[in-house]
Amino acid sequence: xxxxxxxxxxxxxxxxxxxxxxxxxxxxxxxxxxxxxxxxxxxxxxxxxxxxxxxxxxxxxxxxxxxxxxxxxxxxxxxxxxxxxxxxxxxxxxxxxxxxxxxxxxxxxxxxxxxxxxxxxxxxxxxxxxxxxxxxxxxxxxxxxxxxxxxxxxxxxxxxxxxxxxxxxxxxxxxxxxxxxxxxxxxxxxxxxxxxxxxxxxxxxxxxxxxxxxxxxxxxxxxxxxxxxxxxxxxxxxxxxxxxxxxxxxxxxxxxxxxxxxxxxxxxxxxxxxxxxxxxxxxxxxxxxxxxxxxxxxxxxxxxxxxxxxxxxxxxxxxxxxxxxxxxxxxxxxxxxxxxxxxxxxxxxxxxxxxxxxxxxxxxxxxxxxxxxxxxxxxxxxxxxxxxxxxxxxxxxxxxxxxxxxxxxxxxxxxxxxxxxxxxxxxxxxxxxxxxxxxxxxxxxxxxxxxxxxxxxxxxxxxxxxxxxxxxxxxxxxxxxxxxxxxxxxxxxxxxxxxxxxxxxxxxxxxxxxxxxxxxxxxxxxxxxxxxxxxxx
Numbered sequence: 001x002x003x004x005x006x007x008x009x010x011x012x013x014x015x016x017x018x019x020x021x022x023x024x025x026x027x028x029x030x031x032x033x034x035x036x037x038x039x040x041x042x043x044x045x046x047x048x049x050x051x052x053x054x055x056x057x058x059x060x061x062x063x064x065x066x067x068x069x070x071x072x073x074x075x076x077x078x079x080x081x082x083x084x085x086x087x088x089x090x091x092x093x094x095x096x097x098x099x100x101x102x103x104x105x106x107x108x109x110x111x112x113x114x115x116x117x118x119x120x121x122x123x124x125x126x127x128x129x130x131x132x133x134x135x136x137x138x139x140x141x142x143x144x145x146x147x148x149x150x151x152x153x154x155x156x157x158x159x160x161x162x163x164x165x166x167x168x169x170x171x172x173x174x175x176x177x178x179x180x181x182x183x184x185x186x187x188x189x190x191x192x193x194x195x196x197x198x199x200x201x202x203x204x205x206x207x208x209x210x211x212x213x214x215x216x217x218x219x220x221x222x223x224x225x226x227x228x229x230x231x232x233x234x235x236x237x238x239x240x241x242x243x244x245x246x247x248x249x250x251x252x253x254x255x256x257x258x259x260x261x262x263x264x265x266x267x268x269x270x271x272x273x274x275x276x277x278x279x280x281x282x283x284x285x286x287x288x289x290x291x292x293x294x295x296x297x298x299x300x301x302x303x304x305x306x307x308x309x310x311x312x313x314x315x316x317x318x319x320x321x322x323x324x325x326x327x328x329x330x331x332x333x334x335x336x337x338x339x340x341x342x343x344x345x346x347x348x349x350x351x352x353x354x355x356x357x358x359x360x361x362x363x364x365x366x367x368x369x370x371x372x373x374x375x376x377x378x379x380x381x382x383x384x385x386x387x388x389x390x391x392x393x394x395x396x397x398x399x400x401x402x403x404x405x406x407x408x409x410x411x412x413x414x415x416x417x418x419x420x421x422x423x424x425x426x427x428x429x430x431x432x433x434x435x436x437x438x439x440x441x442x443x444x445x446x447x448x449x450x451x452x453x454x455x456x457x458x459x460x461x462x463x464x465x466x467x468x469x470x471x472x473x474x475x476x477x478x479x480x481x482x483x484x485x486x487x488x489x490x491x492x493x494x495x496x497x498x499x500x501x502x503x504x505x506x507x508x509x510x511x512x513x514x515x516x517x518x519x520x521x522x523x524x525x526x527x528x529x530x531x532x533x534x535x536x537x
Contacts, residue, residue, distance in 0.1 A: 023321050024395035027358035027366055029388060030381060031062045036086070037383045038151070040373030043092045047430055047491065049127075050375050052389065055086035057106070061127055062389070073104075073119060073129040080109040084166075088151035088228075093193075094159055096121075102129070103161060103193070105153040107142070114140040114149055114165050114185075118193065118201075137193065137201050138163070138218075140184045145169025148226040148244075152312075156190070157237025158260045160205055162220065163189040164227035164241065171246060172285060173275040178223050179287035181215035186274065188227065188241070190220035207262055209269035221255070221270035223288065223295070225278075229312035229371050233257075233328075234378060235427055238343075240328055242312020243272065243298075249279030250310035251298035252330060254343060270296050299343055300330075300351075307334040313372035318379040319428040320421065321394045322536050329354070329380060329392070331369040338366070338382075358382075358392065366390050377430030398422055401534035411511060411526035413437050413486060418509050418528035425536040427496045435480065435488040435509045435528050444511040446490055448476040448533075452506055480509055500535045507531040 036055035043049075050062045057076030061068045079087050089105035096102060100121035108115040120133040142149065148166030156162050167173040167186035178186025190208055197203040204217035211217045226244040233240070237257030245251060253272050271294055275285045279301035282290035289295075302308070313329035327350070331338045338358055341351040358366065368385035375381065380392045401423035407415055417436045424431050438444060451474075482488035488509065494500065509528040 023323055023398065025321070025324075025354065025357050026393050026395045027360045027382065027390045028393055029360055029364055030391040031067060032388045033067065034060065034387045034389065036370075036385050037387065037389060038086070038370040038385070039089055040371075040375070040381050040383060040389060041090055041092065042374070042376040043096045044094075044376055045429060045491070046376030047432070050373075050381070050389070051090065052383075053087055053090050053104075055088070055370075055385075056081050057087045059087075059090065059104075059129070063127065068127055070128060072127060073131060075104065075106065075131075078106065078109060078115075080107045080112050082146075084147045084149050084151075084226075084228075085112060088149065089153040091153045091155055091161065094155055103137075103153055105151060105163060107149055108139060112142045112146060112149075114138075114142050116153060116161075116163055116191075135201055137191070138189075140165055142166075142168060142185070150224075150226065151228045152230045154230065154232055156232055156239070156260055157257050158205075159194070160260075161191045161193045161202075162230070162232075162239075163191065164224065164230050165189065166226040166228075167224065167274065172283070173225065173287075176275060176287045178225065178274045179271075179276070181210060181219060181222060181269075184216055184218060186222065186224050187216075187219050188221035188224065188230075188270075189218045191218060207264040207267065209267065211264065215269075219269065221272065223270075223272040223274045223277075224253075225274040227253075227312070228309075231312065231314040231372075231374075233315040233326075234317045234374070234429075235315075235325075238315075240312060240315065240343075241272075242310045242330060243274070244309050245301075245304050246278050246283070248281055248304060249301045250304045250308050250332070251279040252300040252310070252312065252328075253296065254299040255296075268294070272296055272298070299348060300341065309333040311369050311371060314374055314380060316378065316380055316392075317427070317429070318374075318377055319425070319430050319432075320379060320398065321392075322398060322400075322423060322425050322428070325425075325427075329372055331372070331382070333369050336365075336367050336369060338369070358390070360390060364388075378428075401536050403532040404529050405532060406530040408508070408527040408529045411439065413439070416509060416511065416526065416528035418507060418531050420531065420533070423536045424492070424494050424505070424533050426494050426498065426500055428494060430491050431494060432489050432491045433480075433507060433509075433531070435482070435511075436486065438482045438486045438488045438509070438511050440482060440484050440486045442482050442488075442511060444480045444482065444488055444509050446476075446478045446480045446507065446509050448474075448478075448492075448505050448507045450474045450503070450505055482511075494535060498537070501537050503535045505533045505535070507533055 039053040057079040059073040085107040087106045093101035116138040148169040150164040150166045167178045191202040230241040239255040241253040276288040338354040382390045480488045
């Protein structure tokens, strides 16, 4: 019996990591003309926009290839900017699509306090925030020095908000803030922003390590020097922290996603060792015991002389480079080197230097790297403080598992072309099918089936003549809208099931036309070529 099923399918589940990447990469200029961009991000699934965080206090939107003239948000009057200070981070609430909440991290004027504030998008325009909606959730005093402010804010797999703070500045953490469990400096903080406390607009999750005992309830991890950039793997939920070193080592710290769900009182605080340790080295400073069993060593470190400052990146989970999924990227702000590796089961593999590979063509260069960021589909970008945003792309477009065939039938504008820039893959968030040369500003039909109609009939009477058969065990019919240029696209989530790997689907689109001499079918419809699609890992 045939099944007509909408293709809004299962959510993400854990799956084995794919084989190491063999795809060559390029770094291409995505956009320029910004002022000190330090971070980019987007709401999950948003394929049109990239939000660019500028150090001076503006958040701008790059939308469909154009940088919008009106900033999304301008908080410049609130910001103490310069050096390591400024507007440093941004995160969208997991329910942003319904509540419109987002969070920013900045150093406040005039005192430099590390500030977390929530805003809401404008009800009238999704490309503009409501500047009057600000609620300050937290302001951590940062007296005496201008450096070591941290800079990232992210939602974890548990739905809580994480905020990384620097140790307060100067060198060697003179106040021993990182090891002081009553100070919020030099820490990873973890907040429940959806449930207010008795005196604050947030509460501390019950399984934060110091809830109910001595120590600040907001603390999740201690012993960090300047964790300027951290990120969560959007598939597994694992945490990667880039902690800038002092005089000898730069490090990447790690925490597995399972830790965030520990029962209250069962999981000890993570202590990453600063200031008694700098990565794997004993500093000779007080505050903790060097190489103590309670300390958590980094998963990766490198020597930082003569000029290094690690920029933690992100794990690639996009669509355009399937065999790169699960690869973590990092860089260095001073040397402008870029690397990648995989971390699986407590073991690092496939460490690669990517600097030359990602060097853009011509006179362009990636320098003064301030951060990596992900768009709504998990593609990766690099922020250059000089004003440019670069995108990591495959040197050759990946077409494995996609075989166009047939020509379809032509409408008034000629034959349509159905294509996909990447193969369909499980747990790929934004696999997209695109039809060109379709009627402008119209709605067509996308059909997907798992059986070819070799007879070439038109079983639905709408121009789907190549392969869609009503006798197919599985048949999807989905509306596909087109824009003013006659390009229609539709994002298809693929269920996160390894049982689908190797499955074959057949796709085609059909578009209606007004009755007339160009209409090829009895009801005035025309179709695209066919596309054979093999689902990838």
